[in-house]
Amino acid sequence: MLVLGHSLGSTLAECLTYQLADANSLGPSRVGAIMYASPKPGDHDFVAAYDSRATNYIVINFEHDVVPRVPPFDITHFDLYRSLPYVYTITDETALASVNPLDKACCHHLIDYIAMLSPVVFTQSAPAWTSDEKQCAKCLLTPPALVALAAQAPAA
Numbered sequence: 001m002l003v004l005g006h007s008l009g010s011t012l013a014e015c016l017t018y019q020l021a022d023a024n025s026l027g028p029s030r031v032g033a034i035m036y037a038s039p040k041p042g043d044h045d046f047v048a049a050y051d052s053r054a055t056n057y058i059v060i061n062f063e064h065d066v067v068p069r070v071p072p073f074d075i076t077h078f079d080l081y082r083s084l085p086y087v088y089t090i091t092d093e094t095a096l097a098s099v100n101p102l103d104k105a106c107c108h109h110l111i112d113y114i115a116m117l118s119p120v121v122f123t124q125s126a127p128a129w130t131s132d133e134k135q136c137a138k139c140l141l142t143p144p145a146l147v148a149l150a151a152q153a154p155a156a
Contacts, residue, residue: 001020002032002034003020003031003032003033004036005034005036006036008039010039011038011041015041017032018050018053018054021054022053028056032056032057033056033057034057035058035059035084036059036061036110036113037067037068038068039068039081040081041081043080044082047083051084051085051086059084060089060117061087061088062089062095062099062107062108063091063092064104066104066107067108068083090116096115096117096119096143097122097146098116098142099115099116099139100140100141105136109132109136109139111125111129111133111137112136112139112140115146119146122137123145123149134153137149138153
């Protein structure tokens with residue numbers, strides 16, 4: 001079973017994956033997870049327990065997305081919340097499309113993650129875009145073909 005999640009849904013996906021990967025459930029070999037724009041899920045003990053149980057997962061975050069940074073560093077509690085170890089960070093250099101880094105909503109939106117990871121899937125998904133996705137797709141700066149596609153998307 002592959003569990004997917006974005007933003008708060010990625011945190012829920014982490015919890016579900018952790019439960020399903022238990023030996024008394026599906027077990028770690030039958031469960032995987034892909035989490036996008038994931039906030040820090042827990043403290044050091046939770047992250048260690050998750051990583052030892054759920055062995056087939058990846059977290060994908062964008063360097064300009066603020067959500068993966070929450071909760072922020074807390075000096076009074078010595079940074080209780082931590083990211084999971086297997087994180088792929090999309091950077092301006094590795095992205096296959098560029099997003100306006102000044103628009104923090106677009107830096108977080110799943111449709112822009114899709115454009116940065118797979119322009120082909122972004123293009124294929126266009127007919128099913130919601131009004132919110134159409135708006136955030138307009139934050140693309142390059143490549144020109146995706147920018148043109150986003151510009152043509154009528155507002156809902």
